[in-house]
Amino acid sequence: SRRLGAADGGGECKVLKPCVVLYVCPYVNRNSKEDLFWFLPGEQLLCEASTVLKYVQEDSCQHGVYGRLVCTDFKIAFLGDDESALDNDETQFKNKVIGENDITLHCVDQIYGVFDEKKKTLFGQLKKYPEKLIIHCKDLRVFQFCLRYTKEEEVKRIVSGIIHHTQAPKLLKRLFLFSYATAAQNNTVTDPKNHTVMFDTLKDWCWELERTKGNMKYKAVSVNEGYKVCERLPAYFVVPTPLPEENVQRFQGHGIPIWCWSCHNGSALLKMSALPKEQDDGILQIQKSFLDGIYKTIHRPPYEIVKTEDLSSNFLSLQEIQTAYSKFKQLFLIDNSTEFWDTDIKWFSLLESSSWLDIIRRCLKKAIEITECMEAQNMNVLLLEENASDLCCLISSLVQLMMDPHCRTRIGFQSLIQKEWVMGGHCFLDRCNHLRQNDKEEVPVFLLFLDCVWQLVHQHPPAFEFTETYLTVLSDSLYIPIFSTFFFNSPHQKDTNMGREGQDTQSKPLNLLTVWDWSVQFEPKAQTLLKNPLYVEKPKLDKGQRKGMRFKHQRQLSLPLTQSKSSPKRGFFREETDHLIKNLLGKRISKLINSSDELQDNFREFYDSWHSKSTDYHGLLLPHIEGPEIKVWAQRYLRWIPEAQILGGGQVATLSKLLEMMEEVQSLQEKIDERHHSQQAPQAEAPCLLRNSARLSSLFPFALLQRHSSKPVLPTSGWKALGDEDDLAKREDEFVDLGDV
DSSP states (O other), rough: OOEEEOGGGGGGGOOTTTTTSSOOOOOOOOSSSSEEEOOOTTTTEEEEEEEEEEEOOTOOOOOEEEEEEESSSSEEEESSSSSHHOOOTTOSOOOSSSSSTTTEEGGEEEEEEEEEEEEEOOOOSSSSSSSSEEEEEEEEEEEEEEEETSSHHHHHHHHHHHHHHHHHHHOOSSOOOOOOHHTTTOOOOTTOOOOOOOOHHHHHHHHHHHTTTTTEEEEEETTTGGGSSSSSSSEEEEEETTTTHHHHHHHHTOOOOOEEEEOOOOOOOEEEEEEOOOOHHHHHHHHHHHHHHHHHHHHBTTTTTEEEETTTTTSSSSHHHHHHHHHTTTTOOOHHHHHHHHHHTHHHHHHHOOHHHHHHHHHHHHHHHHHHHHHHHOOOEEEEEEESSHHHHHHHHHHHHHHHHHHSSSHHHHHHHHIIIIIOOOOOHHTTTTTTTGGOOOOHHHHHHHHHHHHHHHHOGGGGOOHHHHHHHHHHHGGGGTTTTSSOSSSSHHHOOOOTSSSSSSOOOOOOTTTGGGGGGGOOOGGGGGTTTTOOOOOOHHHHHHHHHHHHHHHHOOOOOOOOOOOOOOOOHHHHHHHHHHTTTTOOOSSOOOHHHHHHHHHHHHHHHTTTTTTTTSSOOOOOGGGGGGGHHHHHHTTTTTGGOBTSSSHHHHHHHHHHHHHHHHHHHHHHTTTOSSOOOGGHHHHHHHTSSSSTTTHHHHHHSSOOOOOOOOOHHHHHHTOOOHHHHOTTTTTTOOGGO
8 A cells, every 4th residue: 555645624625516426635735744644556535524523332421532534435534633542552453454444435334314313314415414424334333423523514525425435326447446456556466375276267177176076077168268158157167078068058058057066975066047037938848858958967867866956946035135134234233332232132032033043044954955965865966046146156155165174274265265156156246236236136145155154163163274253354355345356246247347358458457356365454463363273184194094094084974874765766857857947947836856854854864963973174064053053153243342242251262272272282392393493383373462462352353442341331211111020030132141142
């Protein structure tokens, strides 16, 4: 980044009407030592206001810090007059791109104004301007700014500017992503330590096939190179070996089984998008014949058996996910302590009514069911969805995370997201509503995936090389528009807008950063908190050991059922084929094949059998999905609420002690091995970071208690209405231990 002087009052521009491109102030007085402000390459100042009071959220007395409120084409930032008060050295987990008082424009969720003590949603052009501005962020931060002491003209400019630049529909090329890429083009440096597989070359797909031993039955194809066949699919992907490549071109990639992953026993996970809906009987017959031929290439009993999972009609809907999260997030967008304790009384009922945890449970259960089909029944599974770019991405990723220990390493997990989400065509641009063009398309499918992953990380910490802090900052990175990873709907859209597919060969294609280069956001010391020091690495075995361990490893993963399975009926395969064809032709049916009591019995037996044995962290990994086992991701959702923190407690206290012990053990081991050189393992750095923090909380590293949380302000009116102590004891919603959520 570069440091420039911000505009002062002497360079104030003429106030324009908010219906045009507006509020752009020129940079002046750049050499002044006062009012300095950090700008990223390509970042421009749009508007600002001085004498703004930023309230401390948990302070019921409405105390705060005076400063300037600034809006650029990248972020909203508050610059405190008392710089030393804001820049606290205690905050060691700093993001180098986004400061504590910065909000990227894409991270703004809702904007409210307070008029005569009444809170109202702000949008469009205002006739009256508020005395207080409240901003709710998508990372669940809440900012409150008092404008009572700010000049009227500055209030109009800053409020109108923030509303316009965060809520008005945008064009893709107007995103800051492109301004930054153009300005920083010659300064972009790729991290040599980032070995994430991007899956943008044929070689990457061949490597993945070889890694999973899927190259015996599947092949990587380049038929879509240059996106000649389908703009929705990546340039390269994998299909069954018997499938002729001309079939891919027939319906522009629809109705084609695309390979996701292969299991050690030879079964595979596939996905398929539905064919376009047609009314003409002749075209329908052609489509039916086409799908019948496709199905015969992947379903050849008794050697190859395919189980279909229709995620469009027999699973969650995107509307359910959107509605549930809209209710769920309101539990954490808290304006003050009083509001926190008011909602605390009804915590469990509000949490249950949101249905968010139940949706997480359903996703994990579906992934376990598919895992059982592949692992125990040795069946291929074909995921069906309209475009195969939402729930297909989610479920296929969870299945691989449970079955493939490589995906539980940091590089493997990042490669998994690249393969299934980025190259899989998940519409990040629409689902995150980065362009503000259609609120109905905004559905947090990827955030739901990260929440499901967190459940696994929380239940089985030694199995993952990354931490929950890694998942939290990854969710935050969805809204930072300097990384290309989460700002396009498809690889074709990215390549086209980067100039790689354009006809102008003289212009140099833009090089965009990927979110996987963590050095852009964090210093090496802070990055140690992204790596799990308790991760159990897979032991390296010599040939003799590997030969002896092979059968044991297979037996642990297979988990055979106690009763032998009867052979399927003769008519089953024909019925399964008809089911596939009906779904791909857009015909909804009421019941999925094999959704019988037998399927539930198989699932329960498989699930109970696995949990009854000791966990192999480098083998199959299943989550607990019983009611109490699905928890709220406290670090992400509660990190900005001081009342929810456990002072000096929580998991961080246990982790700190474990890391200290590990450091001592490592030191002793080095002495035993007579290693007197200065090499340090990465985990040795983490205890230092924890010990140097004066006061820790359960939500470390995002809450270091540099703000002083007020004592609980009990809502007396609410408590009086609840009755006496005997009545209170009967109500389960009153007693909430957020540390165990």
